[in-house]
Amino acid sequence: MKLKHGVATTLLATSLFAQSPATPDWTARGNAWFAHVQFLADDKLNGRRTGTPGYTAAVEYVESQFKAIGLKPAGSSGYQQSFELIPTTIDTSASSFAVDDKTYKLGTEVGLGIPGSPSERVDAPMVFIGYGLSVPRRHIDDLAGLDVKGKVVVFYNAAPENLQGPQRAYARGLGVRWQALRAAGAVGVIQIAPPRPGAPPPSSPASGPRPAPPASLVFADPALNVLVGLKLVATLTPDGAKTFFAASGHDFADIKALADKGQLLPHFVIPGTVHANTVTAAQSSIKAPNVVGLLEGSDRKLKKQYLVISAHLDHLGVGRPVDGDTIYNGAMDNASGVASVIESAKLMMAEKNAGRGPKRSILFIALAGEELGELGSQYFATKPTVPKSHIVADLNMDMYLPLFPLRFLEIQGLGESTLGNDARAICQLNDVEPQFDKQPDENRFVRSDQVNFVKQGIPALAFKFGWTPDSPEMKTFNEWVKVRYHRPSDDLDQPIDKAAAAQFTNILAQLGTRVANAKEAPSWYPESAFSAASK
Numbered sequence: 001m002k003l004k005h006g007v008a009t010t011l012l013a014t015s016l017f018a019q020s021p022a023t024p025d026w027t028a029r030g031n032a033w034f035a036h037v038q039f040l041a042d043d044k045l046n047g048r049r050t051g052t053p054g055y056t057a058a059v060e061y062v063e064s065q066f067k068a069i070g071l072k073p074a075g076s077s078g079y080q081q082s083f084e085l086i087p088t089t090i091d092t093s094a095s096s097f098a099v100d101d102k103t104y105k106l107g108t109e110v111g112l113g114i115p116g117s118p119s120e121r122v123d124a125p126m127v128f129i130g131y132g133l134s135v136p137r138r139h140i141d142d143l144a145g146l147d148v149k150g151k152v153v154v155f156y157n158a159a160p161e162n163l164q165g166p167q168r169a170y171a172r173g174l175g176v177r178w179q180a181l182r183a184a185g186a187v188g189v190i191q192i193a194p195p196r197p198g199a200p201p202p203s204s205p206a207s208g209p210r211p212a213p214p215a216s217l218v219f220a221d222p223a224l225n226v227l228v229g230l231k232l233v234a235t236l237t238p239d240g241a242k243t244f245f246a247a248s249g250h251d252f253a254d255i256k257a258l259a260d261k262g263q264l265l266p267h268f269v270i271p272g273t274v275h276a277n278t279v280t281a282a283q284s285s286i287k288a289p290n291v292v293g294l295l296e297g298s299d300r301k302l303k304k305q306y307l308v309i310s311a312h313l314d315h316l317g318v319g320r321p322v323d324g325d326t327i328y329n330g331a332m333d334n335a336s337g338v339a340s341v342i343e344s345a346k347l348m349m350a351e352k353n354a355g356r357g358p359k360r361s362i363l364f365i366a367l368a369g370e371e372l373g374e375l376g377s378q379y380f381a382t383k384p385t386v387p388k389s390h391i392v393a394d395l396n397m398d399m400y401l402p403l404f405p406l407r408f409l410e411i412q413g414l415g416e417s418t419l420g421n422d423a424r425a426i427c428q429l430n431d432v433e434p435q436f437d438k439q440p441d442e443n444r445f446v447r448s449d450q451v452n453f454v455k456q457g458i459p460a461l462a463f464k465f466g467w468t469p470d471s472p473e474m475k476t477f478n479e480w481v482k483v484r485y486h487r488p489s490d491d492l493d494q495p496i497d498k499a500a501a502a503q504f505t506n507i508l509a510q511l512g513t514r515v516a517n518a519k520e521a522p523s524w525y526p527e528s529a530f531s532a533a534s535k
């Protein structure tokens with residue numbers, strides 16, 4: 001990336017923004033950034049799985065960095081905001097799923113998920129509700145005119161054609177669906193999960209070498225449980241779905257064909273009663289701290305508002321060997337993001353010390369439990385250590401992939417809120433071209449920690465190094481996802497453009513400063529489907 005020299009407007013007359021005469025030493029800054037990655041992705045930390053000593057060492061490292069920078073502790077105890085998780089498994093030998101007298105094989109015909117409370121049993125009639133979606137702003141309501149009270153609803157986990165963009169994935173999350181289903185009186189869900197094109201079925205051993213989670217993690221604090229009241233979470237496999245529909249008088253292939261074209265699905269009663277018993281087993285709880293550091297704003301009034309700059313600190317731990325390596329180091333995923341949190345804090349603190357601190361306060365956060373289901377961000381966004389209504393935005397990083405020079409920056413959420421305007425302006429200042437999410441089907445905007453801020457109505461952005469179609473960078477990016485993503489090879493021994501990472505971090509600090517100094521707090525664009533989420 002070439003940074004513009006001599007950009008001479010008064011707005012830019014700060015060292016963070018000034019590019020001239022002294023262009024930052026990107027090599028030195030890249031090395032400082034990489035030193036954090038080296039520590040966090042070292043084999044000694046064993047992949048930083050939440051709840052392990054390696055994760056604790058990572059927490060202590062970030063605390064010591066925050067302290068050295070001069071950030072104030074802003075957790076619930078010092079820098080830490082700790083919460084408890086209960087590893088929970090399903091006892092498949094004691095669990096069962098049947099419709100009338102046909103018993104389904106767990107694993108090959110149906111999978112059971114953790115219900116809203118430990119060990120739930122349900123005996124209920126069923127109704128097929130199409131996609132099972134409720135998105136009022138897009139005039140989608142699969143519950144309209146249906147009586148689902150006391151029933152188990154069955155849905156095809158896809159979406160109609162008129163639901164596009166990040167909202168397409170957001171609306172399909174179980175927690176979001178359950179809000180509407182619970183209000184309508186449903187007691188359980190049976191979903192048919194269509195295979196993603198090209199992806200092996202989730203149960204197949206070919207679905208990737210990432211270590212199988214030994215257990216699902218459930219918040220010990222019941223207030224955090226978004227599935228309260230849900231007595232059955234079942235997923236039919238393609239085989240199971242065929243059998244299941246054969247008895248309903250509807251052909252599964254017809255439904256799939258309609259869904260593949262994004263057309264509306266019929267709604268109908270499924271004959272018979274589902275008898276399902278989900279027996280769960282809880283292990284002893286683990287502690288999972290987020291790390292929170294505060295840079296206090298300079299404006300007497302605005303400093304009571306907070307911008308969050310976040311990245312998850314955890315990774316997958318130790319797992320199935322690939323090429324003899326069992327440590328899932330997570331150098332890009334997401335030591336790289338945490339390194340940028342630390343370095344952007346350093347840059348913004350230097351500004352503050354020079355009398356140019358941001359007006360709003362900044363919370364720098366390293367989050368726990370992302371790889372286990374974005375748990376740390378769910379906890380923080382639900383129970384923040386500052387008043388929730390005072391959080392104005394989240395800028396999140398999750399493997400932003402500095403694998404090549406920074407010419408294009410993909411910005412997830414670019415079209416959703418005024419943060420998009422800010423990001424565009426900062427990109428322009430740096431000769432970097434902002435891009436919309438180029439692989440929207442990957443649902444990245446709603447697949448990492450920013451989603452939990454979005455759920456609370458807080459505008460957010462997430463980032464990836466961008467590329468153009470058919471470029472060598474595209475090849476590098478896609479190859480990385482194929483070969484290193486969630487594999488032990490995402491380690492320190494891979495080509496990384498450290499200078500570009502430092503340039504990105506500078507952009508992040510500039511963006512944070514712009515947002516923190518703006519007169520108005522960021523807001524959703526009125527046409528964004530997420531503006532409804534802020535109700």
Ligand SMILES: [Zn+2]
Pocket residue numbers: 312333334370398399
């Ligand atoms: Zn990640």
